[in-house]
Amino acid sequence: MTSRAATNATTDRSRLGRVVREALRRPAYLSMAIIVLVALIGPLLVRDPLEFLGDTLAGPSAEFWFGTDQFGRDIFARVVHAARLDLWVGLIAAALAVTVGMPLGALGAYRGGLFDTLLLRISESFQAFPTLLLALGIVAALGPSIPILVVIIALVNVPVYLRLTRSAVKPLVDSDFVLAARCAGKSQGAILRRHVLPNVSEIIFAQFSVNVAWAIQILAALSFVGLGVQKPTPEWGAMVRDGADYTIYGQWWVSVFPGLAILATVLTLNYLSDEIRHGQRRSIGNR
């Protein structure tokens, strides 16, 4: 018994080692980990993002790494604080979209018929509308507040999941192992839960990563036109907007650093999505 426990412990340890090595081999995971870490504990380590600390519009220096903005606030501190907000909004909006879109899409694929056609048509007409315009319209009507922003961003992403899940589930519905489960007397719900959704989860996860990126972009875009996060709360898109006026006078840092933050996060999330998809292909290839 003891020897067996010991072997288990070593395999656990080597498994942890493997996870760490794998993460290092794939820069997307590493980069994502750094961004999450910055968002989680970064705000505790940097200066107050709202305080007027020094000269206005001072360039990057040893004291203010990213320089200061028009009110003398530390841009580095603001970028780090904004990371938390942008990532949260992105995550929650994408999560909300997936919880609504995935079951609907799966049900549509499974049920077929009028229900499916109706769902498809509704989501198509939703998607035919320019996303940003749609979001703009709703925010303009309801007024900008962070919960409303989250819900709106989630809403415009629901059709994406709905259609993705539907197309992933569709071939599984008639697959032999699903028919076998029906022969075993399993109900539709049980089959969806045990056989269908687990087999599409990687596709959904890969899309989830892309969607967080989209959500962040939409938030930034809304803030850029002044309908997103309101002053003085630091948000990347709003910061880019604030700095835009100064860029033409050579004070580029006000816009460029938050812009780079958006770029890095969106790129990382997209790479991560590719990695998840490749990982899935590898594990199927090993079969």
Added chain:
Amino acid sequence: MREGMTSPLLEVRDLVKDYVSRDAKLRQRVVRAVDGVSFEVWPAETFAIVGESGSGKSTVGRVILKLTDATDGHVSLLGEDILEIDEKRFRPMRRHLQMVFQDPLAAFDPRATIRSSLREFAEFGGERTRSQQNEAIAEAIRNVGLPPEIADRRPAEVSGGQLQRLSVARSLLVEPRLLFLDEPTSSLDVSIRGQIVNLLTSLQERDSLAYLLVAHDLRVVYAMAHRVAVMYLGQFVEIGTRDQVYGQAAHPYTRGLLEAAQLEEPERMGAPVRLSGEISTDHLGSSGCRLMPRCPYSESKCAEPQPLRETRAGQLVRCWKAVEAPNSIGLPEPPSPGDRS
């Protein structure tokens, strides 16, 4: 006493299945995949349906298992018409009726271990406790000649032949009366096909299982079947005992199939038949003989409706020439009614 000897386990009457599709111009197109099929399966019997792909033979099995809806007809299982009842009420009856798939790798959830795939069947009806389930799973795996430890693996880690045995073991966990075998050997290498055939035969002998076998490998059908139906474009064109269909085939289609399969035995009656062309859904709607465009013996009268008619005791054939003018299609005269044994 074996019950059910006086009545069939499964009785299929005038089964019809239409598939509706739309072409590029959104015109509705109805394909009648199964067109008035009738047969019954008795306990401990193997009833085989043979035919080329596209003949509709697999669809018959799937309709009977209620995996797809029938368009018309009756299917009674142990005396109850199962086409009349909904999925929920049919679920407990699934215990009697199970299926073995063509490709075992597709029939198992790729993510699940073999044990958890088998457990789904072991927990049928909720009668077994967890430990009884484990015992039943181990027993079922031993029954098909494999070590119970294999249950810890995933489908991709097991060879095709072993996985097909496990597929049989899985369906037997609910103690069915009838197994629908859908091309059970065609995804396997020739050297191991025999393993599955022999396993199925011994299980049948032991448990009086009935099989509905759908296959295009005529060797496998010859080894397993008691009665054989030959299907072409949705209709049975010939039905009889195995020896009748293999030894005294009357329909040109059956004879063409046997000829193409190059079987060394049993000896066949009459002249060899060569079929030209290939099966095509274009001939599906025809009210006459659907083999006409491919049959070397066809003439204008073949365009009239062709019912199934008896040639020899228990042997039915859907070809007027086979009954009325056997000589014209290279067959000897059938024995006169008085000679029937």
Added chain:
Amino acid sequence: MTGRPASPVTESPPLLDIENLTVGFRTGRETASIPLQGVNLRVPRATRMALVGESGSGKSLTAAAVIGMLPKGAEILAGSIRLDGEEMLGASKQRIRDLRGRQIAIMFQNPRASLNPVLTVGGQIAEVIRTHSDAGRRESRRQAIDLLDQMGVSDARRRAGDYVHQYSGGMAQRAALAMALSCRPDLLIADEPTTGLDATLQQQVLELVVEQVATRGASLLLITHDIAIARQTCERTAVMYAGRVMESGPTASVTERPANPYTGALLRAFATVDEGRMYAIPGTVPTLLGPLSECPFANRCPDVADECRDIEDREVACVKA
């Protein structure tokens, strides 16, 4: 200098001569498996040769090596492939392309794999004819229609203008054969050309392949899992198992008096059966992770003997044969 001699004397090299062909798969820097373990195979001119084997025997991989289309990760570890006496392994890429393009054509299990879906069937056959002769547009088109007609495509003039997805399975395989023959090959490699087809069609297509290859004086290398097909179509048969040729010779002697126990077992598995029982070879195919020092069939062979366990320095596939 071409390898083709002036007169067909006995010394002329075989059309295709494969010697000790060893192919391995690597993952990273290590060789993970050796699916071909020294294959020897000769296809003489104007001969129909069947290469019979179960899945995993290496029959398709052998064909892939001949046409230079090994899958990713596979590499030739040893051996030689000579086409008409000229060594292909190590020759310049241009030379290999020339040789293969002129002399070898291939037909796959899926006929749609060898035809371009966005070009008309007749159009792409005509294009191949143009690159292999000095025929003009009109002439090559006429020849393409002619070729389709010879392959039994009914109403060839009209069907030449169709796309491959408009062809039925049997017709598509006929078109694929026309495509393969359009470059006038000396060797046609057919990899399971009838496996997806029903028995009645299988017979039609095989007879057509045999007839066409014979009238053109070409050789055929027919890769199949079905020894009955070999018997029906080919003069010579080679039986492969676990990356080796186990037995090779005239089809009649291989199938009627098999010298290798594996051939015998395979033939028994194909024999017609009765009373619910069929013959099955016990056990499973060995995994070819490294070079085998014993006969690959030793663990399943009914006649296994001690000397079967050490065949390292031998060329014969069965010590008892």
